[in-house]
Amino acid sequence: MSPDSPTSAPRNPDSPSSEATPYDLIVVGGGIAGSAAALRAGQYGLRTLWLRGSKLDAKRSRGQWVYNIDNMIGVHDGIVRAKVRKLLRGDDFAPARAALDQAPHMPISTRDIIDNAAERIEREYAEWVTPLFESAREARWVSAAASPGLVPGATGVFQVSSESSSWSATQLILATGVMDRQPQILKSRRGEVQDDIKWIYPAANREQVLYCIRCEGHLTRGERVAVIGHGEGAAQIAMMLHERYGSASLVLRNGEASEWSEDSAALLDHYGIDVRGERIVEIDSSREGMQAIELEGGDRFELSFALVALGLYRVYNELAQQLGAELADPERPPEERHVRIDHRGETTVPGLFAIGDMAWRPDEPVMKQIYTSQEYAVRAVDSVDSRRRRQERTAALQQARATPK
Numbered sequence: 094m095s096p097d098s099p100t101s102a103p104r105n106p107d108s109p110s111s112e113a114t115p116y117d118l119i120v121v122g123g124g125i126a127g128s129a130a131a132l133r134a135g136q137y138g139l140r141t142l143w144l145r146g147s148k149l150d151a152k153r154s155r156g157q158w159v160y161n162i163d164n165m166i167g168v169h170d171g172i173v174r175a176k177v178r179k180l181l182r183g184d185d186f187a188p189a190r191a192a193l194d195q196a197p198h199m200p201i202s203t204r205d206i207i208d209n210a211a212e213r214i215e216r217e218y219a220e221w222v223t224p225l226f227e228s229a230r231e232a233r234w235v236s237a238a239a240s241p242g243l244v245p246g247a248t249g250v251f252q253v254s255s256e257s258s259s260w261s262a263t264q265l266i267l268a269t270g271v272m273d274r275q276p277q278i279l280k281s282r283r284g285e286v287q288d289d290i291k292w293i294y295p296a297a298n299r300e301q302v303l304y305c306i307r308c309e310g311h312l313t314r315g316e317r318v319a320v321i322g323h324g325e326g327a328a329q330i331a332m333m334l335h336e337r338y339g340s341a342s343l344v345l346r347n348g349e350a351s352e353w354s355e356d357s358a359a360l361l362d363h364y365g366i367d368v369r370g371e372r373i374v375e376i377d378s379s380r381e382g383m384q385a386i387e388l389e390g391g392d393r394f395e396l397s398f399a400l401v402a403l404g405l406y407r408v409y410n411e412l413a414q415q416l417g418a419e420l421a422d423p424e425r426p427p428e429e430r431h432v433r434i435d436h437r438g439e440t441t442v443p444g445l446f447a448i449g450d451m452a453w454r455p456d457e458p459v460m461k462q463i464y465t466s467q468e469y470a471v472r473a474v475d476s477v478d479s480r481r482r483r484q485e486r487t488a489a490l491q492q493a494r495a496t497p498k
């Protein structure tokens with residue numbers, strides 16, 4: 094198969110959602126990466142179907158989780174306040190300025206960024222991008238022989254199906270994300286012990302439980318933090334918190350045996366990082382902040398933050414697997430493996446791209462931030478666009494040569 098093949102008919106802005114003609118591009122995923130790809134595709138004038146996922150997909154996505162972005166330079170409430178303050182010049186607005194200065198922190202969330210991209214698409218690029226809140230269930234490559242009606246010379250298309258419909262496109266971008274593993278907490282409630290992951294959610298939603306040292310590690314400077322985990326990753330994060338931020342950390346293995354190296358064990362000890370193996374029975378936190386974590390047996394640790402370092406529970410890579418794309422980490426179970434990509438975001442299947450948290454480039458550490466998701470998105474759409482334009486140029490050149498002067 095070859096994405097260079099002229100599978101799509103010439104562009105027709107009057108019928109961007111025509112089902113008879115394959116789209117230039119299908120983007121699957123409605124998070125940061127998918128929204129960035131859909132917006133960029135609209136800006137380039139690519140006929141695009143954007144499958145944003147169902148309510149269930151959205152629930153498990155990181156797009157719903159990140160309430161307060163703190164690491165993206167420029168995405169900050171300080172900018173919003175300064176602009177609003179400027180608008181409120183003059184005596185008439187003095188009370189409004191005072192109210193603004195007293196207003197609590199105005200967090201900018203992943204939801205805000207995604208909503209803004211979707212609004213821009215609807216307002217400015219509706220003729221190019223068709224958004225649908227549907228979950229993609231299956232993806233397959235349909236060769237030209239099995240797909241009558243394609244233009245001559247076409248080798249085939251990607252066909253993506255939901256429960257009720259199916260669509261095709263010359264190129265396909267997957268941006269379906271990942272989900273972190275959560276700690277089981279052995280909490281007692283109304284006399285009954287419930288061993289569940291749900292007990293972490295209130296503190297996680299208030300950003301007292303963190304998941305990303307690159308995004309939020311700096312918030313812990315000089316504070317007391319518990320790293321929840323038992324693998325090498327947890328040990329490395331505890332050491333990094335100590336070395337980088339002077340955070341006084343402690344590692345909670347939560348009933349699991351430690352899996353870190355002897356060197357890491359020696360360093361944890363040397364840095365004075367306490368390691369405890371008992372199960373967690375309580376996360377004591379409120380709107381005002383985290384107070385403490387309590388362990389089985391009654392020991393209680395006063396803390397400002399916890400950082401979960403248990404690795405991934407799922408990479409949503411089913412569609413990539415169905416299409417035969419190579420995954421990373423062969424020693425891990427298939428559902429925990431990232432999708433291998435090159436510098437353009439292309440998988441080992443030509444014309445199939447994977448972007449955002451689900452993707453892994455062999456030449457750099459796994460990057461799971463908002464700005465890296467957006468960068469992957471732009472690179473992938475640049476490649477899709479450059480292939481489409483190459484096709485059009487070839488056709489234009491043929492026409493130019495065939496037309497007598």
Ligand SMILES: Cc1cc2nc3c(=O)[nH]c(=O)nc-3n(C[C@H](O)[C@H](O)[C@H](O)COP(=O)(O)OP(=O)(O)OC[C@H]3O[C@@H](n4cnc5c(N)ncnc54)[C@H](O)[C@@H]3O)c2cc1C
Pocket residue numbers: 121122123124125126127144145146147149150151152153154155156157158159161162163164165203227228229230268269270271273303304305308309409448449450451461462463464466
């Ligand atoms: C608690 C927390 C805090 C974070 N804080 C920051 C921060 O401050 N700064 C920062 O840079 N990064 C932060 N990150 C990381 C950042 O949130 C992610 O890197 C980013 O959101 C990843 O975007 P994504 O589009 O790859 O995935 P997601 O946002 O998870 O999006 C996946 C999308 O795919 C959709 N989907 C899934 N399956 C299907 C399907 N079959 N069909 C259709 N759609 C489907 C889902 O509905 C969802 O819309 C944080 C992460 C966490 C967990």
